[in-house]
Amino acid sequence: MTRSDIDGAALEYAAGGGLLSRRMLLASAAAGTAAGLLQPRAARAEAEIPEWTKAAGARARGYGTPAAAESAVQRAIIEPWQDVAPAFSLSGTPHQRLRGTITPNGLHYEVHHGGRPDIDPARHRLMIHGLVERPLQFGLEALERYPMVTATHFLECAGNSLFNAVMPEPMQAGCDMLHGLVSNTEWSGIPMRVLMEEAGVQPEGKWVVAAGADGPSLARSIPMEKIMQDGMLALYQNGERIRPEQGYPMRLLLPGFEGNMNIKWLTSLWVTEAPVHTKDESGEYTEILADGSSVQFTFAMGVKSFITHPSATMTMSGPGFYEISGLAWSGAGKVAKVEVSADGGQSWAEAALAEPVLPQALTRFSLPWHWDGSPLVLMSRATDETGAVQPARADWKARYHASNFLHYNAIQPWQVTAEGAVQNVYL
Amino acid sequence: MSIFKLTAAALLLTAAAARAEGPGLGQPLEAADIPFYATYVKPDGAGLPGGSGTAAQGAEIYAAKCASCHGKTGSEGPVMPPVGPNDVWAKPAGSYWPYATTLFDYIRRAMPLEAPKSLSDDEAYALAAYILERNGVIDAQTAMTAETLPAVKMPNHGNFLDVWAKQGAKPW
Numbered sequence: 379m380t381r382s383d384i385d386g387a388a389l390e391y392a393a394g395g396g397l398l399s400r401r402m403l404l405a406s407a408a409a410g411t412a413a414g415l416l417q418p419r420a421a422r423a424e425a426e427i428p429e430w431t432k433a434a435g436a437r438a439r440g441y442g443t444p445a446a447a448e449s450a451v452q453r454a455i456i457e458p459w460q461d462v463a464p465a466f467s468l469s470g471t472p473h474q475r476l477r478g479t480i481t482p483n484g485l486h487y488e489v490h491h492g493g494r495p496d497i498d499p500a501r502h503r504l505m506i507h508g509l510v511e512r513p514l515q516f517g518l519e520a521l522e523r524y525p526m527v528t529a530t531h532f533l534e535c536a537g538n539s540l541f542n543a544v545m546p547e548p549m550q551a552g553c554d555m556l557h558g559l560v561s562n563t564e565w566s567g568i569p570m571r572v573l574m575e576e577a578g579v580q581p582e583g584k585w586v587v588a589a590g591a592d593g594p595s596l597a598r599s600i601p602m603e604k605i606m607q608d609g610m611l612a613l614y615q616n617g618e619r620i621r622p623e624q625g626y627p628m629r630l631l632l633p634g635f636e637g638n639m640n641i642k643w644l645t646s647l648w649v650t651e652a653p654v655h656t657k658d659e660s661g662e663y664t665e666i667l668a669d670g671s672s673v674q675f676t677f678a679m680g681v682k683s684f685i686t687h688p689s690a691t692m693t694m695s696g697p698g699f700y701e702i703s704g705l706a707w708s709g710a711g712k713v714a715k716v717e718v719s720a721d722g723g724q725s726w727a728e729a730a731l732a733e734p735v736l737p738q739a740l741t742r743f744s745l746p747w748h749w750d751g752s753p754l755v756l757m758s759r760a761t762d763e764t765g766a767v768q769p770a771r772a773d774w775k776a777r778y779h780a781s782n783f784l785h786y787n788a789i790q791p792w793q794v795t796a797e798g799a800v801q802n803v804y805l
Numbered sequence: 806m807s808i809f810k811l812t813a814a815a816l817l818l819t820a821a822a823a824r825a826e827g828p829g830l831g832q833p834l835e836a837a838d839i840p841f842y843a844t845y846v847k848p849d850g851a852g853l854p855g856g857s858g859t860a861a862q863g864a865e866i867y868a869a870k871c872a873s874c875h876g877k878t879g880s881e882g883p884v885m886p887p888v889g890p891n892d893v894w895a896k897p898a899g900s901y902w903p904y905a906t907t908l909f910d911y912i913r914r915a916m917p918l919e920a921p922k923s924l925s926d927d928e929a930y931a932l933a934a935y936i937l938e939r940n941g942v943i944d945a946q947t948a949m950t951a952e953t954l955p956a957v958k959m960p961n962h963g964n965f966l967d968v969w970a971k972q973g974a975k976p977w
Contacts, residue, residue, distance in 0.1 A: 459884050462874045463918055466884070492918060505834055505843055514831030515838070524827045572827040587845050594915035595842035595922075601969060634974070646843035654845040657911040660902040662885075664965065665977070666895060672961075673977055675969035680976040709976055766976065781895035785977065 392727035395720025395754045397702075398746040400730045451475045453485055454554035465493030465593075468535075470558015473686045473705060479732070479740040480530070481561035483616050488623045489535050489559065492594035495643055499627040502591060504573075504611070508649035511578030518627050521568060521613065528566040529610065529633070530739045532707045534679045535559035536636035536663055540783035542771070542790070548802040552691040556802060557684050557790070560707070562740035563624075564616050565631050570609030574602075574647075583649035587656070588630050591645040598639045599653030600632065604677070608633050611644070634709030634738040635677045636785075638663050666779035679709030681768055682787040683716055683743070683760035694798030697751035702729070703744045708762035712736065715761050716743040722755035722791065722805060729758070737763075749794070755803065757791040771804050842922070846910040850955030853909065857950040858931025860938035866928050867935050870917045879939050888939040899940035903965055905957035908933040909949070930954070 390399040444451065453469035460467075469488045471481055481487075488494070499518050507513040538559035541549045549556065574586075579602065586605050589597040600609075610631040612620060620626050625642030632639050638658055653659065653675065664674040683706035688694060702720075706713045712735050717726040729743035743758065761767045771788040793803040846852040867879065875881075879888030880897070887908075889897025898908060913929040915921050924932070934949040937957060947953055968977045 459874070463884055465918060492915065492921065505839060506831070507834055507839055507843070512831070513834040513836075513839075515834040516831050520830035520832075523830060568827070573831070576827055576829055576831050589843055589845075593918070593921045597842075597845055597914075604974070646839075648844050650847075652847075654847050655902075655904050655907050656845055657898075657902075657907055657915070660904065660907045661896040661898055664896070670964075672901075672965045673968050674965045675967050676977040677969060678974045678976045710974070764975070779895065 389748055392745070393719065393721070393725040395725075395756075396748040396750055397718060397720045397725075397727040398748055400728075400745060402746045451485070453487065454552070454558055456555070466491060467493070468559065470554040471561045472552065472554040473558065473684075474553040474689045474692065476686070477703070477742075479562050479705070479742050480616060481563060481740075483563075483618065483621050483624075486561040486563065486615070486621070486624055487533075487535065487559045489537075489637060490592075490623075491596055492592050494622055495592045496622070497591060497626060497643060502627055502643075502645065504628065504644060505646045506573060506577040506649070507646070508587075509580040509583035509651065510574075510649050511580065512576070514573075514577045516573070518613075521611065521628070524568045524572065526566050526613070527569055527610065528564060529608075530562065530564045530736050531631065531633045532560055532562045532679075532738060532740045533631075533637045533640055534682075534707070534709075536638060536676075536679070536784040539786045539788075539790075542788070542802070542804075543774075543783040543786035544781065548804050550690060550802055553684065553686055553689050556690065559637070560682075560705075560740070562707075565610060565612040566614035566617075567610045567612035567628070567631065570611055570630075571606045573611060574605060574649075577649075579649055582651050585650045585653050587646075587648040587650055587654050588639075588641040588644060589646040589648070590625070590641045590643040592643050596638075596641060596658070597654075597656045598641060598658055599650070599656060600630075600635075600639060601677075602649070604632055604635065605647075632677075634679060634711075636663065636679055636709075639677065663784065665782050665784050667782075668776060668778055670779065676785060677709075679707075680785060680787040681708035681710065681713070681760050681762040681766045682706070683713075683758045683768060684790040685718070685756055685758050685792060688756070688794070688800045689792055690800055690802040692800045694749065694794060694800065696798065697749050700747045700749060701744050702747045702756065703742065704729075704758050706731075706741045706743055706758070706760040707739065708760070708764075708766065709738060710766060711738065711763040713741040713743075713760055714763045714765075716741075717759045717761075718743075718745045719757050719759070720747060720754055723757060723789075726759065751796065753794060753796045755791045755793050755805065757789050757805070759789050842914045846906045848904040848906050848955065850906060850951055853906065853951035853954060854926045855951060856926035856930055857948040858927050858929070858934050859948045860931075860934045860943070860945050862927075863931035863933070863935025863938075866924075866932055870924075871932070874918065879936060887936045897940065899936040899942060900959070901961050903959055903962045905933065905937060905942070905949075905954050905959055908936060909954055 685704035
């Protein structure tokens, strides 16, 4: 639809800045067809016939890849110490180039503390030991025979959106850099509870220390309660075996909990009475508060959202109709509502949520918008089913020490300039 | 086998199936087949091996195997300097972490980054001693061992709130 198709007078506004009623979506689309996409009266002999329409195409292939013209759709790589420690590397999902809610496997975010290991699945094993009746080990072939469950969940690094958390001036970068350390996947695997019950957890076994088979043997203490409630030994990612980046051949999945705890390349579950204070729960994944004290064992990710379309680094193609679209989620359950503002937070309108809205999963929201070409600030604010609401950046900053960049879930404002540039701003 | 025995066996099978919903394919795991990194040294020192190391010994190993990433004296970085206070990292391991035992375990399992699990127990003790000494947490003479390391009182211990204990899975 072109922007001239919309008759300004007929628009039904929901809030300031040109936000339209959710009902306008269908009505305006219909108007677009009538006014803009007229059918040609008769087919023309001289109309261009592209060459691919005049040839046989390529043959079937074993494993498909995205269209060649889409090769620019890549993860944004972040290597904080690339000269001395390139193995410590991250990559962010390019949400500004994706739609829907499922993250394609090749674009799932990565955080590797010691690089991505190359594991021989035939020699990989999962051990369950410690405070159990029967210490056990499982190979991949045995695990493949267990009844499996499937569930869609986001994973978010506790350090997602770190640049907004700590940079004094807003960094001008896309959603891949700014908020890319969150992705959403349909995971399939074995309920952790089934494996734990096979080993027989002793009554004193209240925690599980999970460790990976990567170089640093990354380890985290996890409450037994979470493991038994909805922990999963994930073997499949969107239908195919988990990618090496996500823990091939198996990873721990703890819905809603910070990414670091969802141990990749999982090889050991050691049942203990208490947490063992691994490196990550002693420093790197603790948060220093404004008063200098710290919080640890901050597991679940808070409610959060950001607008993907439009978003920083994009350019508007002139005034007129747009659909504002974005992603919302919460580690505490389902997203209850997402409000959108197009006037810097003076007024808000409730966005439509794409069904199904799943717990601890990315939820797509949208709202029609008529941009009149004047500069303004767009933002989204999510509320989850527990009533938790996304904070403003200043409120978030006030709670923590200036150095903290973990668990940042503040509202993301995007400035739209008169020229149509979309920029990251703090409000 | 009598009918009675068959029924009893069937009942037992059903009971086992109800307890564990899987096919029960786990193989017995012997203690000897559990590598050290599948456990973790606990704050009370449980799991610490024999051996010892001093800060002076640690200084030499540190210069050879650690300084390239963590800085000449441990406070320069660029990577998360373990000695503080420094301008790079607000949570230097040798003063911020609540327990000294974590230093030994983490260094032994994970460092140096390009050759994890290559250090001997003595070397890991010595490196923990060096980092603690550089942070002013222990003196230069005390060797770190399975007895002395868990006894080290970390300065930031007691400055942490356990959010899981306080409010469970509710985000902070």
